[in-house]
Structure formats: structure tokens, C-alpha cells
Amino acid sequence: MMIEEQTKITCIENGSVISPPGFQVAGLHSGVKKARNDLGVLYSEKLTNAAAVYTLNQIQAAPIAVTKESMHVEHKLQAIVINSGNANACTGKQGEEDAYMMQHLTAKKLSLPAHHVAVASTGVIGVHMPMSKIAPHIDLLSIGKTKEHVAQFEESLLTTDTFTKSACYQAEIGGNTITIGGAAKGSGMVKPNMGTILSFITTDAAIESEFLQMALKEATDKTFNCITVDGDTSTNDMVIVLANGLAENDTLTPEHPDWKVFMELLTKTCEDLSQQIARDGEGATKLVEVEVIGAKTNEDAVKIAKAIVSSSLVKTAIFGKDANWGRIIAAIGYSGVEINPHTIDAMIGPISILQNSEPMAFSEEEINTYFENDTVKILIDLQLGDAKGKAWGCDLTYDYVRINASYRT
CATH class of the missing domain: 3.60.70.12 (L-amino peptidase D-ALA esterase/amidase)
Known part of the structure; x- marks a missing residue:
């Protein structure tokens, strides 16, 4: 226990x-x-x-x-x-x-x-x-x-x-x-x-x-x-x-x-x-957890976390071990939550990729190694308040298409 x-x-x-x-x-x-x-x-x-x-x-x-x-x-x-x-x-x-x-x-x-x-x-x-x-x-x-x-x-x-x-x-x-x-x-x-x-x-x-x-x-x-x-x-x-x-x-x-x-x-x-x-998402190789902190309300935090974890571009980037953080920021922007676009911090696992909405230098080798894990965590700090929320999803792989292209057969 x-x-x-x-x-x-x-x-x-x-x-x-x-x-x-x-x-x-x-x-x-x-x-x-x-x-x-x-x-x-x-x-x-x-x-x-x-x-x-x-x-x-x-x-x-x-x-x-x-x-x-x-x-x-x-x-x-x-x-x-x-x-x-x-x-x-x-x-x-x-x-x-x-x-x-x-x-x-x-x-x-x-x-x-x-x-x-x-x-x-x-x-x-x-x-x-x-x-x-x-x-x-x-x-x-x-x-x-x-x-x-x-x-x-x-x-x-x-x-x-x-x-x-x-x-x-x-x-x-x-x-x-x-x-x-x-x-x-x-x-x-x-x-x-x-x-x-x-x-x-x-x-x-x-x-x-x-x-x-x-x-x-x-x-x-x-x-x-x-x-x-x-x-x-x-x-x-x-x-x-x-x-x-x-x-x-x-x-x-x-x-x-x-x-x-x-x-x-x-x-x-x-x-x-x-x-x-x-x-266990169809064809998935990884669990993806997105946590948003520093939001004005818990509802805002969850809404942004859902937007990120739902993004097909984010999901395919994770499958491809590509730290394309622009897709994460884009999802935050279209989430429907009012934010300050100049105060966003972002991390993929332990690696800082964004501070105050400006890119941070990071090692591609280090982040590729992190993407080998079966759980990938993304942390977003909006720096607007004390509220927080999480959402979960998975990567999007070739096998997802294969499974669903032949579901009835």
C-alpha cells in the first residue's frame, strides 16, 4: 500500500x-x-x-x-x-x-x-x-x-x-x-x-x-x-x-x-x-499531463489545459519528440480565456522553454531524452492569479489512423 x-x-x-x-x-x-x-x-x-x-x-x-x-x-x-x-x-x-x-x-x-x-x-x-x-x-x-x-x-x-x-x-x-x-x-x-x-x-x-x-x-x-x-x-x-x-x-x-x-x-x-x-488512447505511446497555474480562476486553468492537450499539433509533436512549443502557445491563445500574452512561463518536464513569453535556450538532446518517458508533463504559469487546473491526454500516432480506419472490419 x-x-x-x-x-x-x-x-x-x-x-x-x-x-x-x-x-x-x-x-x-x-x-x-x-x-x-x-x-x-x-x-x-x-x-x-x-x-x-x-x-x-x-x-x-x-x-x-x-x-x-x-x-x-x-x-x-x-x-x-x-x-x-x-x-x-x-x-x-x-x-x-x-x-x-x-x-x-x-x-x-x-x-x-x-x-x-x-x-x-x-x-x-x-x-x-x-x-x-x-x-x-x-x-x-x-x-x-x-x-x-x-x-x-x-x-x-x-x-x-x-x-x-x-x-x-x-x-x-x-x-x-x-x-x-x-x-x-x-x-x-x-x-x-x-x-x-x-x-x-x-x-x-x-x-x-x-x-x-x-x-x-x-x-x-x-x-x-x-x-x-x-x-x-x-x-x-x-x-x-x-x-x-x-x-x-x-x-x-x-x-x-x-x-x-x-x-x-x-x-x-x-x-x-x-x-x-x-x-490507453488508441495508438498512444504516452500519457500527456498539462497543468496550468497562475490563472485567474480554476475554470480558466482547466479550459487552457484542455485546449493544449486537445491540440492535434501538440499531440503529434509529442509523438515526434519535437519541442515545438509554438503549438502550445497557440493553443493557449485560442482557448477562449483572457490572458496576458507577455507573462507566460512554460516547461516541458523539468526543462524551461519559455519565460515571460520569451523563448529560453534549451538542449535538444535533453528534451529528446525527456520525450522517451511514457508520461510527458507540460506546465504553464500564466502569472495572473492563484488558480490552477489539469487535463490529460495522449500523443497522436500513425496507429490511431490505422485503428480507426478499420474499426468496423
């Missing part, structure tokens, strides 16, 4: 979405995809308070509509059924019926009311769900708590991802140990405000849905909404948090003395998952 001194948050090595007590998972191959698992379920042994955020794309997939409808009833969930390989988006009335069927079959399998089951899908848009494959396999899902169950579930989420993504953290809150675990998928069609991101987060914290929703929105704005791979926004994004209360802590509210600790715990879990998604 690794303990972060400032917040007393503990990273649980090899933790997962079922590390908080009371959760089980399953995953299997139904045949929607050629090989890897493509159908999974996350189950809570007791009804949970739930919160969710969704894609901002105006065209939203059928599972989004079904899940929103279920959440509207009580803001409580006990299971989430997930498929990969087919997005069930732009599939009309049949798509809605298929999403409802997935929900009802899962509810029947687990002996739950249908509105306590959420539905999530990811994959190719505009193709009807092959329910002849999905439907019979829902009944074959066998939930459990072993490492094998977790591995099967995490694989069932993936599309073009090259690795599974999980995170787990703990903190002491009011004398009780609170655990938050999560699993996610995401590789392409990812931009700020989420894109082909599915993330399922669990916790044993006692917290009402109203405040869980507030916490998730705040955490998402700092994490999932601050990553980009290619600038495209999916029809299917969804982040759901389930809180079962088994930690038996005093119910968390914004007035709770440890509310800040809970927020840091949730945000850290989301940030970890977000960085894994950015690192």
Missing part, C-alpha cells in the same frame, strides 16, 4: 470495483465480439443509493435513456448490465426495446425490480443489438467475488482498449474505513466532457443519493471531463456510483467534518481511472 501524506488516502494495490464489501461481478463472451468477453454485470448485495453522469452528446444511445428513466424513479440501483461490441445507438424503437429487454432479463436473473437495474453499452454505432446472442447469455452470468470474476468482468467492458482499468482507494472518515473502487473502459472517441467512457464506481460509504450526485458531478468535472484522446464525444458515456452504506459511517453530507476527505477520495479514484483511459 502507498499512503499519500497530505490527505491520508491509501491506494489499495490490486484493488477493484468489488473491493468495497457487498459487491459482486461476472463477465463472459456472448458472441457479440469475435473473441474477448462482451457481457458483464455488477451486482450489489443490497440496494444502493446511486448517482450518474452521462454524455453531453445530444444523440444518446438507448441504454442511456433506459438508465436515466430507472434513476429517476428512486435514484437507487442494485445492478448494472454492460455489453461491449455494440453501442445500441441510433437504432430507433428496436434499440430501446433491446435495452429494456437487457434490463428486464437481468432483473429476472437477479430477482430485482427492473428499475433497480442500469444498462450500459459501448461499441459500433448504428447496428442493432444481436439479442439472439445477448439474451440467452444474461442468464448464464454467474456472479462472484474472486479475482477471476473481476478479470472476466473488466474484460467485458473493453472495445479497442489494450488493457483493463481499475482503481481502489481508502480513507478514514469519522472513525470508519471508507473504500471506493472502480472499473472503467475508454480508448478512442474520448474528449473533455467524456467520450466512450464507461466507469462504474462502488463504495461502502453511507451517503444519500442527492449528495452522492453532487460529489460525482464535482469529481467528474475535475477528472473524466478533463481527458481527451481524439476530440470526439460518444453517444454512450456513463459514469455511475453505487453506495451501499456497509461502512456504517455517519451519513455523509457537505456539512460533515470529513466531507472534504470523501471528496478527495472519490476524486482520486476518478482521476486514477481517467489517467488510465488517457494513457
